[in-house]
Amino acid sequence: MSKVYGLTGGIAAGKSTVLDLFRQDGCVVYDADQVAREIVKRGTVGLKQIVNEFGEDVLLSDGELNRTKLGSIVFGNKKQLEKLTNITAPLIRKQILHTIKQARESNDKEIVIFEIQLLFEANYQIYFDGIISIYVPEEIQLERLMERDRISEEDAMNKINAQMPIEQKRDLADFVIDNSGNINILKTEIYNLTKKL
Template sequence: MYLGLTGNIASGKSTAAMFFEKHGCYCIDTDEISRIVMRPGEAAYEGVVQAFGNDVVSEDGTLDRAKIRGIVFNDPEKRKVLEGIVQPAILKYESKAVGAIKGKDDKAVIITQAALTVESGSYKRFDGLIVVYTDPQVQLERVVKRDRISEEDARKIIDAQMPIEEKLKYANFIINNSGDHDRLEREVRRVIELIKLFGKCKKMSSKK
């Protein structure tokens, strides 16, 4: 079973992924993969430098990801350029990771965590999609606390994303992460049981 895991900023995707791993799933983090493929000598590095110039290269030769984020945040065209360079490299790396997991465990539940799964259309490659969400006020408070920014700046970041109500329409499984970690873990365990049923139904339908 190969699933996607997504949600908006401060929804708790990474914490949910941690609990999925704790309970026997294999989790792949595309944000971590993006760091890998953007390292000097890796697949996306030269393309990013050519597209954005030496200004995004730090003194140690690594890419300044914060500076790149600042460039693309308010410029959809430049964001598309960045995605066109980085996404193919991420997908290739991810595909190898998935193949390696399936090679050692053919019954594995593999979950790929990514922020833009719905927006990019990449949700279509999964057997199902898990969407994590949180109440708007809780989300706002988490962004302010985590990033140490004003409520006004936090609202701008939140408003720049696809509305969670729209994203939830694509979900096969929904996790409410408006509470504490214990509640989130219970939600993850609940979804794991649903995933097992989902997998059985897919196998039965494929035999018809």
């Protein structure tokens, strides 16, 4: 039976890098963003529901979802975003829980890491053997986000403030990875943590 851990952290905390390093250390990794993309692929129930709600305009000529078009409809419009979330959130949750169940029931004694940005916010912590949170001080988070997204300090702070505070995620976690140093420090930290899991 595999052990399954949830991974979370604030925006620009380095989740993709951390997930890659866990993969390199032999862990099986999953990403909720990937699940979110899969549940709206052509031919899925999710995409059909989105088209029913928002119209054929949200489709590309090949029948796939036009993310740019859908984004322009929902972002900045709370009501429309809520409609989209009401379609996608249950489908994402169902797929994540199915994947966790499959991992637990497999005969492999693997360590499975599942990255979920809104892990605590969506109450996923109850499904895992433990929660790992990636932590960086807010000033580093701000700097990295401005650089990554090429946005102003004000826009970056708005994105950071839209989420649960990174300190709160750190305090709620069973394990904390400090990603404020360089990549070699991070590699060592993840290697040591993997040995403990």
